[in-house]
Amino acid sequence: MRIVFLLSAWLLSFGVMAAPGDMATLDRSTWPEQLSNPTLFDVASRAEILMFARVLLASESLDEPALAQRLGLRTINMESINRVRQRLWQRLLANYNFAQQSCDQDASFCFLVEDMPSLREQAGKFQVSEDSYYIRWAEPSRLFHSQYLDEQLRKAALFPQTSSEIDRFGDYERNGEAMHDRLFLLTFDSAANALPDNTAWVSEFLRKANMSGTFFVLGKDIQARLTERSVASLQSTYSAQCVGVQGWEFRSHSHWQDWQDSVRRSVELIKSKLPENYVPLFRPPDGQRRSDAEGFFKAQGLQVALWDIDAQDGAGKLKASQSAQRVLTLMLLWRHGVIDFNVKQDGVKTALPWLMTQTSQSGIGWEDCQSGFR
Structure with missing residues (x-):
């Protein structure tokens, strides 16, 4: 030995x-x-x-x-x-x-x-x-x-002058710390760039693997898609997946005067167009949100959805292989939690399959998106 x-x-x-x-x-x-x-x-x-x-x-x-x-x-x-x-x-x-x-x-x-x-x-x-x-x-x-x-x-x-996922402001905010050992939840941010959008590829990959993830979308992106394709097509893209909101556009919700309207408009749009997929979760862009927002989120029936394991694939500083290996190392360290990928970086199409292969026999589990933040 x-x-x-x-x-x-x-x-x-x-x-x-x-x-x-x-x-x-x-x-x-x-x-x-x-x-x-x-x-x-x-x-x-x-x-x-x-x-x-x-x-x-x-x-x-x-x-x-x-x-x-x-x-x-x-x-x-x-x-x-x-x-x-x-x-x-x-x-x-x-x-x-x-x-x-x-x-x-x-x-x-x-x-x-x-x-x-x-x-x-x-x-x-x-x-x-x-x-x-x-x-x-x-x-x-x-x-x-x-x-x-x-x-x-x-x-x-x-923190808290510059808010981030490092800490919570209250019980209305969730990350993956309360999850069971060896359980992980996949989540996907939209980020600011419009293209490439790998949502269709990722959602299809997950369906083929009999898995689900939570996609946090921007209201303006969904609105733009609906000008190009039908509601049925949009629903097909997100079939068997969960959809939360990231606001109307990708900008800090800590100092934006219209942040409440950003959240409300996005929720209304997603609930009306993707009622089977909608989950009452708001992911603040870059983790930035106000410390005094508890009353607003509770009145809206929303939870703030943070994360524990960040692929750092949105800043352009890590290659796809580096992001994937970072995620796996943090999975070993934290043993459970919410993983955050950027669906608008092509690296996710390399990182996600590699991660599945590396962990396929390791005894871990992938949480269903409907129960991940409960």
């Missing part, structure tokens, strides 16, 4: 960081095993959890000025950062507890973790030895999690 050894001298390597704005991705070929059964999914999951816990713990040694410099920000909201860190630790502990249930079948990356102090202790000691079967994965994974942590802490540092 392959053994992962513990070494303690690793603090210095944490200082090598990507510049602010770099998106984390990990070449999954550095991991030596296919996720060909649930036990091997757990092995890879334990490894990613411990690596992320290691860099998270090391980040706590930075004082506020040093952390601000690291994140490329002049000022940071430490209260928000600490709240997000605490939630991250809670998720890591819960996920490791799930992942270690198969340790009697494969003991790789299995250490004594019973509570938060023991998780932090193991994170502080975690290192992969030079003669380990997993050594090719270790440094690329460390770099990935360091970059990914910076992404999360940067969003936390700006």
